[in-house]
Amino acid sequence: MGYNTLPRRKRRTPKNCSNDIKAAFIENCSGKGDRLCALEGGLTIFIRMSETRMLDYQRATAELFNVIRKPRADQPFSERQFEVSDRIISLIKSSTAQTTIDDIVKQMFDDFKTPTQDAETCKNMMRHFVFAVIGWSTLLYTPIFTTADADFKIAETQSKRSQEKQSIIHIEDSSRRPIGAMLGSHGLVPITCPHNTRLPQDLPSRLPVTCLNLCSLSQLGGVTILWVDDLSKHCEFSRYSREKQLKLFRLPSLCAKICLSDDSETLIDRLFKSHICRNNCQFNTKSVGKSYLTEVLLSYRLLFGQHSRSRRLFRGQELERAKWNGTLDPLLGVLCGNKDVDDSTGIVELLHERNVYNVQDSFPHLGLRLAELADYISGQEPNDFLEVWNDSRNPEKLLTLKAAVKIGVATVILGIFQVLLGTAQLVISIYR
Known part of the structure; x- marks a missing residue:
């Protein structure tokens, strides 16, 4: 019996991003602190959600990542996405109120010592990636990517039963505005402004x-x-x-x-x-x-x-x-x-x-x-x-209603019992 003595070709399977990289991403997004067991399940969903959104950008960012940073041997692409995302998040955390997306883009190219011509070619793609990172690291919005030349887009509906609607944000103007102001102008910063604003008088306090x-x-x-x-x-x-x-x-x-x-x-x-x-x-x-x-x-x-x-x-x-x-x-x-x-x-x-x-x-x-x-x-x-019976908006009124109904029902039952008792007594007296 003969044997195949040729060396076997190793089947290369894609590597997953390490848990340490994911843990560092969570910490960069949410801050340092103890990882409570009660929160682990939800944070795992957060990572999976981020990875799913990153997949939408994988093909488009492949060229960008090759320009700014050469990959290590056998490094998973998702790990590269997490590393670049972490760097962007760190830059935003150390930014000022006037920092723009274009400022972050320039800093990224400077940090990775990207040649000027390559930086100009990949500028729009990096803008899209920075905008996307802000979205999936805070979950303030869901970014949608089409092409590098297109404007920023965010998903407006997330119902499986309805057609997805999109909101378009002009890429040139938005990239030059301070990040916080840009997000706020599109309703993506859900805080009351100015602080302690009083409610309209026709609304309950x-x-x-x-x-x-x-x-x-x-x-x-x-x-x-x-x-x-x-x-x-x-x-x-x-x-x-x-x-x-x-x-x-x-x-x-x-x-x-x-x-x-x-x-x-x-x-x-x-x-x-x-x-x-x-x-x-x-x-x-x-x-x-x-x-x-x-x-x-x-x-x-x-x-x-x-x-x-x-x-x-x-x-x-x-x-x-x-x-x-x-x-x-x-x-x-x-x-x-x-x-x-x-x-x-x-x-x-x-x-x-x-x-x-x-x-x-x-x-x-x-x-x-x-x-x-x-x-x-x-x-x-x-x-x-039935809706009246279950309406708990006015507890005193509901309590009065339930008491009246219960007393009424009890009175009717007692009346019926008295009638039956009287009938029984009448029948007994007749047959005597």
């Missing part, structure tokens, strides 16, 4: 848990939940839309990780504080980003966790819809599906739960969106007795 919850929203207002990947869309709602969709961010673990970080200023803090608006708004607080993200975490408790029927609705209907590629952020399940938040999450001290929330005190940034939602549901009336 108090948010009772008995009124603003998923149960009331869905049963009385016909509101449906659209779980989104973009943090800037959290609690977005339009009462005039046909679908009546309330958009909610599906990855609270990233918010919690940033809130619990040891860094005085994280990436999202830098972007929020440098938004430069027409009001010449300046935030004196050290961490406006953490303040906003704490409100995001608390909003899940208001809409779901503090209301028993809303918790049951989440577990029965929304839990599957909130999953990303079949995986649920465990912290989302805790915030929306549990009566109490476990100490292991590390965020108990951040959540100052109340039965009635003051918009200005508890939600200085999300308050306008929540107040508009509360105003919408306050104007909805029950259509049948």
Whole structure:
């Protein structure tokens, strides 16, 4: 029997990016601090989400990466993307309020000592990559890439049932504007500006848990939940839309990780504080980003966790819809599906739960969106007795109704019993 003595060709399989590279990326995006086990599941989704978005840019950035940095032998392309992304994030974190995308592009080419001609050729592609990195490192928006010569694009809808809509941002003008100002002008910096802005007088300033919850929203207002990947869309709602969709961010673990970080200023803090608006708004607080993200975490408790029927609705209907590629952020399940938040999450001290929330005190940034939602549901009336019975917006009125119904039912039952008893006595007396 003969044997093949020729050397076998080794089958080369693509290598995955190392866990250390991924861990460094998470830390650069969300700040330094302990990695709590309760947040690991959600942060794993964040990495997978980032890798998925990076794949859309892989073919387009191959030439760019070869120009700025020669790859190491057998280095996975995803690892190169993470390394370049980390460098861009570090530059943004150390930037000023006047730093533009073009400033970051120039710094990147200078750092990698890219020849002038190559830098000019790849300038637009690097602009797109910087814009994309800001999106997938903060999850403020979902960038869409077509060609290097095209304008910036972001996804506006993330529903599988509807055709994807896109928002276009002019690449030349946007690349020359300060990054924070550019994002703010397109609604991608979801903070109240100027700080402590008062609500319009026609909107409620108090948010009772008995009124603003998923149960009331869905049963009385016909509101449906659209779980989104973009943090800037959290609690977005339009009462005039046909679908009546309330958009909610599906990855609270990233918010919690940033809130619990040891860094005085994280990436999202830098972007929020440098938004430069027409009001010449300046935030004196050290961490406006953490303040906003704490409100995001608390909003899940208001809409779901503090209301028993809303918790049951989440577990029965929304839990599957909130999953990303079949995986649920465990912290989302805790915030929306549990009566109490476990100490292991590390965020108990951040959540100052109340039965009635003051918009200005508890939600200085999300308050306008929540107040508009509360105003919408306050104007909805029950259509049948079952909806009246389950309407908890006015507890005193509901308690009076239930008491009257129960007393009425008891009175009727007692009356029927007395009639039957009288009939029985009559029959007995006749047969005697």
